[in-house]
Amino acid sequence: MRFEEAQKELEQIVQQLESGQANLDDAIKLWERGEELHRLCLEQLDSAQGKIEVLKPTEPA
């Protein structure tokens, strides 16, 4: 999952929880999903420590 999507879903979940609309069972599930998304985001921020590759050029025809 891409960082942008994960972050967006996470923020939506927080808003949903804060609105107080969810029932308790759903709230627990939402919270678990939120934690998972947060972990996903952190992993992408931390694990992909700067990588620079040089592309081998194609000789122009």
Add this chain to the structure above:
Amino acid sequence: MVSMKVEAEQYGDRKVYTVAAFNRGVAAWLARLPTVWVEGEVTELRRQQRWQSVFFTLKDPGDGACLPVSMPRGQFDALRLDLGNGERVHVYGRPELFEARGDLRFRALSIERFGLGDHLAALERLKQKLGAEGLFAPERKRRLPRFPRRVGLLTGNDAAAKRDVLTAITTRFPAARVVVAETYVQGPRAAPALVTALEDLCRAGEIDVIVLARGGGSFEDLLPFSDERLVRAVASCPVPIVSAVGHEQDTPLTDLAADVRASTPSGAARLIVPDADEVRERLTQTRRRLQRAPLHLLERKRARLDGAYGRLRALSPRATLERGYAIVRDRGRIVRVATEVASGERIDVELGQGSFSATVEEIQ
């Protein structure tokens, strides 16, 4: 005009020319071609006092094709052009064969410098043409991704521009993944090489944004970035492009065709990657809210429950009894009217706290 009568030896049914005769024939044929103007860059200019002619090679700035040119020294000097290598010229002349060597040459009759003004005019015409095709239209501009999986960097292999952009990107966002395509950014090979490298980058996969980076330079140095081939390739590139070419005051046409233009490496970095500290901070805030949210939810549910219970209690007879009322029952039935009981009957009385039995004394 001399008709082409070139003598050949006859060997059986085969007609064979000497080299000199062949060259003479070709030279005569070439001499019948019309005079034309040819545009190119002056290279390998050779002029010496003891030579009858001045020689140089006219080079096509597009693909590097070459044409040897000669001009009688007297005529060349009379033009007072003071030409140097690398200058763009228009040469008026005709082709001829240097018979002794079989070399094709262009014999110049006149030379005109194709100056900065002409370059600007040509550039302006191209700009008008591509603009009319809609290549620079604002509605063509795409939004850049906020969080690219990989960044493509198209730049010169020597370039300080490369280092500056890389530093700016990794400073702002250390987790950035960058794919660098290095190529010529100057001279006749630059434009086609840039186009090829751009295509390579697009094929590299997972590239969500491309930066075209080149440091400042002279007007001529930046010309490849106004080359029609490159400008079209930028406009039709499937991946959004940031153009970071030259300085603020330069406006090569790729700047107009790109989705966004940046005038400095750090400006480009700001467009391409998010600020890692800001991203982290926002994530931390969101997490904090996430962790508090279930507790808040429980508190709200609890408060609602308490409210409902309070109302329930307010409506129950118990609360009424607490205020000093009593319920009178006659064998379990609630007594609402005095005549429902008779003197001497036993009744049960329930109070806010506890109950007792009593005997009816008198009905009123």
